[in-house]
Amino acid sequence: MSRIAYVNGQYVRHADAAVHVEDRGYQFADGVYEVCEVWQGNIVDVPRHLDRLDRSLKELRIDWPMARSAVQFVLRQVVRRNRVVNGLVYIQVTRGVARRDHFFPSDDVAPSIVVTARSADPKAAQAQAEKGIAVVSYPENRWPRVDIKTVALLPNVLAKQNAKENGGKEAWYVDKDGNVTEGGSTNAWIVTKAGVLVTRPAESGILRGITRQAILELVAREGLTFEERPFSLAEAYDAKEAFVTAATTIAMPVTRIDDRIVGNGHPGTVATRLREMFHTATDLQAV
Template identity: 85%
Template sequence: MSRIAYVNGQYVRHGDAAVHVEDRGYQFADGVYEVCEVWQGKIVDMPRHLDRLSRSLGELQIDWPMSRNAVEFVLRQVVRRNLVKNGLVYIQVTRGVAKRDHFFPSDDVAPSIVVTAKSTSPAAAEAQAEKGISVVSYPENRWPRVDIKTVALLPNVLAKQHAKENGGKEAWYIDTEGNVTEGGSTNAWIVTKDGALVTRPAENGILRGITRAVVLDLVKREDLTFEERPFSLQEAFEAKEAFVTAASTLVMPVTRVDGRIVGNGHPGSVALRLRELFHTATDLQTA
């Protein structure tokens, strides 16, 4: 757990960290967030994450709470103050505190910002990757603008809880055409029997994942066969491999989908290789 949090200009004990009851993030889920991996004391792909944060803020017409350079400074400080060598740093920006009204507040209402960080276990993550995870399908239940990384995550919570109750670590959303869109908190991939990597285009129905982008860079660098297109749940059942990507999981092999064994039931060589190479393709900035 985070020891120190940054809340609207102050570094405070995590147990004392709080936002106002009328913060629009609490009242309306009127805010956005980003999560960066921290690896060996370095913040992974911070520029890409902040670029996406900027886009999300722009789509919701929320101002930056401070300059981008100041945000970078705070991210580094929170990682340092929490003594995080390997883990995650989280940033959330909302439209701010104002009386409860669906309309945007006046321009003098300042956005709210919260930053936290926590340590995770690389050994536990590697043990999970060596075993692989199970995913469970779930009907798409979200608003169309999933390209914006908002804090409105109740649909994702319901999907992931459904997966947990059915023996899965992750949910895969299925659209009305029977295709996989993405995971509850990850992007979804398969490797076909012919060895082609497949993932859905990020222009429609999924978040443009930063980890996904790094894997695409690796796919090009390693000259792997790649198809950016929708794939069906049936294709996933018949795939040679499957995996998910996110800052919190990196490249995580999937060995079961809806209880059915994928491939030979063990993490695939392509997924494990991409996981091994992952940090060789990332932007690493010292915290």
């Protein structure tokens, strides 16, 4: 079956999907995006993702390309037309197509929107979670507004490629003070030897992850001991367990950081438990 994409008002074959060469997302990375998990025929946490999309758009002063309800309809249609039961759906909005100029284009330039979806194998993801992943630390080198989910991901690409070339699945950014900020495409967590769950505050310096929010609700619901504070790379090396969270990974155990084995080298019980319970703390919208 051919994959289907939605591009500026039309459902087209994925192989034929295209945007104009002067789309500002291509020319300037002048756009934002969201990724939602699709789980057992449901799109996960659509309201939260669209709330964050709204915030990102407002921060960059980009208008919605269509009504919010219409975006929800398109998300469901793209998932349905691609017959995705488990996987992800991606939405990207840019400032639109205009002559290349650093200044914003005139108000009559409409924002561009692209939505795609693809399937993923939940068994493969679970097998990875039962083994755990390695992360590789990388100096923080991004602009300060990482709280906006923009398509300007070149620093993330370089960090994640460095991780791959050094045997890792994910990168962990480390700031000038030696503290872990977040992953290249995930939020970062540790569990101390005293059993305290720790993650960095989301007021600044990291993206306020939607999966992160759901995990925090689970933590509160289950009465886990928790601290929202910075943690250093050295503290992470010494942690009892570690994991990362994102729509594409849920809660994924980390068993190695750089050349250090985390805990006993196996996925920890906290990460495993949160992963198992995750969808009980999410909003599920049937396709």
